[in-house]
Amino acid sequence: MYKETNKRSIVKGISWRIVATTTTIIIVYLFFGRLDLAIAAGMIETVLKVGLYWAHERAWFKIQWGRKKIEPFNLWFTGLPLSGKTTIADKVYTELEKLHIPIERIDSKDIRDLIPGIGFTREDRNRHMYRIGNLVRTLQKNSISTVASFVSPYKESRKTIRKMVKNNIVVYVKADVETCQKRDYKGKYVKALAGELKNFPGVNDVYEEPQHAEIVIDTDQLSADEAVVIIVKYVKKHYVK
Template identity: 60%
Template sequence: MFIESKSRSVVKAISWRLFATTTTIIIVFIFFCRLDLAIAAGIFESISKILIYFVHERAWTKIKFGKKRIEPFVIWFTGVPLSGKTTIADLVYKNMSKYSFPLERIDSKDIREVIPEIGYTRPDRVRHLKRIEHLIKTLQKNSISVVSSFISPYVESRQSLRKNTDNYIEVYVKASDETLRARDSKGVYAKAERGEIVNFTGVSDVYEEPLDPEIIIDTDIMSVEEAADVIIKYIRKNVLKGVIGL
């Protein structure tokens, strides 16, 4: 798949203008047999149409008819470790980045690399997600939508996000214990069960299942591509409905 680059669009616009001007010159010359008149007509046509187009575009920027504001939203992926939320969120972000509105990607791993002193106790996690909530609110104030993936194990944190952010869309990504352990190439679940990792969600710390998520993704039966497609279709239907080009 190819997309139109800005440089290609500029070259196409210039080539079209040259072609149109040349056509005008030829037509005028055919009718009047005067090259000077034909060239003058071509130059006048080019300048006048550029000015008219500029005025036309400036006028339409002030006309609200047909405009649809895209309200910033947040897609919040939640689920136990290795459920697949980060992989799906990455693909959703990649596919939606093609659309013409600002979109950011936030993942727990990236944030913890920036703020490594964050702990894993319940108070630590709740406080951490309040920071993320504030970050998302700041992005949304600047009309930026967000794709986020965090374990976010507690209902209270997710309810706070739902209450305090705009257009909150909760995606619960789940998988069976067998699937989780099959994906566990680093053996973190086994380490947690042996007590080598404390406060590990799903083993030594609770994961409170979402009460009423907008979307439930079961990665036992759904591929990453299928899951991303379901989520994007939901966004287009419920958030971006009526937006041309999406």
């Protein structure tokens, strides 16, 4: 992928102006047979068109007709640990980036690495979700959408997020505990079952399933790529038309 640099754009603009002015000079010379008149016409045309183009652009800058603002949205991926949230959210984020909209990726692991010692009790998690809600809200104030993936096992914290942010899209990545255990390459479920990890949703703590999720992805029925198609299609239909 190549990105157009400012220097390249400037050089292209200058080269086009040279071509256009030269064309004007040649046309005038062919009609009148006077080189001095042709050069003068070319110079006047150049100055006038640069000024007119500037005025034209400034005028259209003030006109709102035909402009459509993309309202920032928040894709909130929730589900049991190892349900597939992060994998699907990463793929969705990659696809949405292709739409060239301002968007950021937020994952629970990254945030906990930045803010260690948050804790995993119900109170700790709810307080943490409030912080994340403020982060998402701040990004939205700058017209930045978000793709966030958090276990967020409690209904009250998900309700808080919905109240705090605009256009919140809950994506429930559904998978039963047995399926998540099979995907447990980190050994977290083993540790939780052995009592080494406390407050672990699905083992020694509850996971309260969302009752009003906009999108439900059953990972026993859908692959990650199939899930991405469904989610991106939803976003395009409702927010990026």
